[in-house]
Amino acid sequence: MAIKIVKNFFKRIFSGIFQNKKEVKLGFYGPPNAGKTSLANRICKDFTGEEIGSVSKIPHETREVQFKEKVEIEYKGKSLTFKMVDTPGIATKVDYEDFLKYKVNKKDAKIRAKEATQGIIESIRWLDDMDMVVVVLDATENPYNQVNITLIGNIVARKIPILIVANKSDLRKANVKKIEEAFPEYTVIGMSAKYGKNLEEFYEEVFKLSKKSK
Amino acid sequence: MVKKIQKQKRINGFAIRFMPYSEIKNLNSTQRIKKVLEIVFENYILILQGRLKPEEETRLIEDTMAMIGHVKNFKGIELAVISSDDKTSTIDRLRNRIAISLSGGDLGAVTIIGPASVVKEIKRDPKKIELMLNK
Numbered sequence A: 001m002a003i004k005i006v007k008n009f010f011k012r013i014f015s016g017i018f019q020n021k022k023e024v025k026l027g028f029y030g031p032p033n034a035g036k037t038s039l040a041n042r043i044c045k046d047f048t049g050e051e052i053g054s055v056s057k058i059p060h061e062t063r064e065v066q067f068k069e070k071v072e073i074e075y076k077g078k079s080l081t082f083k084m085v086d087t088p089g090i091a092t093k094v095d096y097e098d099f100l101k102y103k104v105n106k107k108d109a110k111i112r113a114k115e116a117t118q119g120i121i122e123s124i125r126w127l128d129d130m131d132m133v134v135v136v137l138d139a140t141e142n143p144y145n146q147v148n149i150t151l152i153g154n155i156v157a158r159k160i161p162i163l164i165v166a167n168k169s170d171l172r173k174a175n176v177k178k179i180e181e182a183f184p185e186y187t188v189i190g191m192s193a194k195y196g197k198n199l200e201e202f203y204e205e206v207f208k209l210s211k212k213s214k
Numbered sequence B: 001m002v003k004k005i006q007k008q009k010r011i012n013g014f015a016i017r018f019m020p021y022s023e024i025k026n027l028n029s030t031q032r033i034k035k036v037l038e039i040v041f042e043n044y045i046l047i048l049q050g051r052l053k054p055e056e057e058t059r060l061i062e063d064t065m066a067m068i069g070h071v072k073n074f075k076g077i078e079l080a081v082i083s084s085d086d087k088t089s090t091i092d093r094l095r096n097r098i099a100i101s102l103s104g105g106d107l108g109a110v111t112i113i114g115p116a117s118v119v120k121e122i123k124r125d126p127k128k129i130e131l132m133l134n135k
Helices: A001-016 A035-049 A097-098 A106-129 A146-157 A176-182 A199-210 B002-012 B030-043 B054-067 B090-103
Strands: A023-028 A065-075 A076-086 A132-138 A160-168 A186-188 B015-021 B044-049 B077-082 B110-115 B119-125 B128-133
Touching: A001 A076, A023 A035, A023 A106, A035 A065, A035 A076, A035 A132, A035 A160, A035 A199, A065 A199, A097 A106, A106 B054, A132 A146, A132 A199, A146 A160, A146 B054, A146 B077, A160 A199, A176 A186, A176 B015, A186 A199, B030 B044, B030 B054, B030 B110, B054 B077, B077 B119, B110 B119, B110 B128
Parallel strands: A023 A076, A023 A132, A132 A160, A160 A186, B015 B044
Antiparallel strands: A065 A076, B044 B110, B077 B110, B119 B128
């Protein structure tokens, strides 16, 4: 018995010393179709060679929280290990008829809508577990959407460090400045997850922000 | 004649309910959300004096999602908050927060909540809010 206690004591001490660095839980949040999975895929592919999930033009493609553990990001000689958490897009309404426009049949559209509502609940519930959150917004859309404001207000209320990405900056309609004006208290990075534009600036900010994480 | 009736129906298709903050001030979060959703289920557009707490706003979204598919013809809500905190200087914001903590709620804010079957979209930019209704 005594040997076991001593053994466990040393095990705990040594695992504390030699254990890999703590994983930072990095959540990708935002409204549907903003490019959360595209951005998470881009990062995961760069550092692990694997993607995190599938992307589609049809809203609510991600309907379950999906994650990739032990993603080691190296930037300017520094390295941090992340647990990347890609979440379903948050919305205040889900109508199966909206999916019919994308030639999804009625039965599948209804299933998609049901899964989407469950995904939104799951997204919100995961928020408490995050060390840092990247809010991905579509730079071609109006940023003064209540979902964006509610989401950012909640992340701030939970004291989670936040970074805003104005995605799809490669598109002509994109207006990164409007997002900066809407959220002047936060760092906003205009980028294109699709083409990997401004990834360096993104990593720089993520590393800066990780120092503030709990 | 038919056209006239249809036009009348459209105008009668929605109703607005105003609610002073005093109605929810002493309720807990669960009761507040229940009260808000009950009004929305009756197809009213609710104009609430003040605003819900950030965690209540997300809870409202969660409960809304849980109701889709369980309440007939319910597709969700449209929500907008016009806050006195928007676009003000840091000093004004600080002053507002002191006023909020003294009065127990952000009375300068207005929350608009409507069922998605009635309210198609709430278009918002810093200077104006437009309520787009479904036909």
